[in-house]
Amino acid sequence: MRAVQVTEFGGPEVLNLVELPEPEAGADEVLIDVDRIGVNYADTHQAENSYLAPSKLPLVPGGEVVGRTRQGKRVVALINSGGYAEKAVADKRMAFEVPENVDDLHALSMLVQGATAWVLLRKNAHLEPGESVVVHAAAGGVGSIAVQLAKAWGAGRVIATASTPEKRELAQELGADVAVDSNAEDMTETLLSANGGKRIDVVLDMVGGATTDQSIAALAPFGRLAFYGMASRRQPKAVELRNLLGHSTTITGMWLPHVFRLPGNVFGTALAELFGLIEKGELRAIAGGEYALEDARAAHEALRSRGTVGKLLLDPRK
Template sequence: MRAIQVTEFGGPEVLVVRDVPEPVPGPGQVLVEVEAAGVNFAETMQTRDAYVSRTTLPYIPGSEVVGRAADGRRLLGFSSTGAYAERALLDERSAAPLPDDVPAGVALALLVQGATAALVLRDSGRMAAGETVLIHAGAGGVGSLAIQLARRWGAGHIVSTGSTVQKRARILELGADEAVDSAAPDLEAALKAAAGNRRYDLVLDGVAGPAFTASLKLLNRRGRVVVYGAAGGDLSARVDPVALIGGSRTVAGFWLVDHLDEVPAAVGELLGLVAEGALTPIVGGSYALEDAPRAHEDLTGRRTEGKLVLTP
């Protein structure tokens, strides 16, 4: 079968299409023809061996799959053998049936980004109705869904950041009250003004770097910052633990891998919201398998909105 196989660490150029053996299902696994595979920022870090967990060469990137089993079932789930391929193995226990009328891109937007948005808001972030919420990178896969969910779940005032005029317009369309330029010369002042000079009860940060530093300074009493990524690439931010004591502030980390048992219920709830028309995932682009390098370039270059997919 054709697949992207990474044999050396580096940038998007290491994503090369190769002929590799088809995976053989073991107990509890099902082989599927891949209809579409999700593209995540984590995969751009894995190619550089800079992800939270170490990566062993060679490997096929990707974990999110919509595919068709030999018995005709259309399934959504995580692949143990790599998703950037024509065929992949899914764990039978966690693979969810997917109706034919749900577009693959919509479903993939809910598996990692959707579950992350929901769990960060309600579990790690403990968002309460009426709170002032800051969501960084609001036009991205997680951010675009988090804005909609925060609004639906009763946030009092939502501020979000975006790097372009187009992205900031999208953020407002999704339900944010204010959109702030993520490259503002004084980001802290811009975020403070956008909140009406209030402080933030909850911050969702998948960017890190200066965005994290500014957010931490603007936390309300008992405010929480939840860090679920570092898309900005700047890992220099530091936390003074003593400074957290006054105001009882919290800095929490979130990695979906630690919450996999909660993903099926979260995705099921989100699919219900999509069916009701209460949640609109953004599919930002579809790429052929051989165009995986361009997908990674577009993602790291911050030229995309919403969910990116590969269609082998």
């Protein structure tokens, strides 16, 4: 089968299309004929071995696929690696049935990005009706869904940040009350101004560095910043115990695999709610571009440039 393999760690240049043996499913696994592959920012970290879970070589990256089992069941699945291929093996517990009227784009958009937005707002930020919410990278995969969910769940004011006028316009089309430039020199003042001079209740942040520092400075008493990535590759400096006292601030981190350690089927509950919203036309995914499997390098280059909008896909049939 065709697959994208990494034999040395690095940037997009280490992604190579190769022929590999078809994987075999064990007793508690399922073999999936892959129709589409989701591309995530975590994949870029996996390829350079800077992810929370260490990578091992040789590596076929990719953690999410949608396709059909040999029994014909349509599923979307989370896997540790091996997604960038024509066939993939998943733990049966990590494969979730997809309604036929939910297309591949929406199925993959909900698996990681949608579930991440759901968990950030429900479990990390504990969003309450009427609270103000800042969504950084609001035109991205997680951000575009988080904007919609925040509005659907009663946020008082949703403030989006994005790097271009087109992305800011998209964020407002999705429900943001206001969209500001993510490259603003003083993000603290920018956010406060966008919120009518009031401090912010909730911030969803995957940027890191100065963006995180200045967002923390904009939080209201008992405000929460939910941190789920570091696209800038820069460590924030303001996450210090003494700074938490100034406004009774909560800084919370989220790595999606930890959700599976919670009692009950939290992940399944999140997906079911998200798929239900899609079927009712109340939630939509944004297509960020579809690439042939052999163009995985170009997909990673686009993602790392932070110039993408919405969900990127690979098509292993091309």
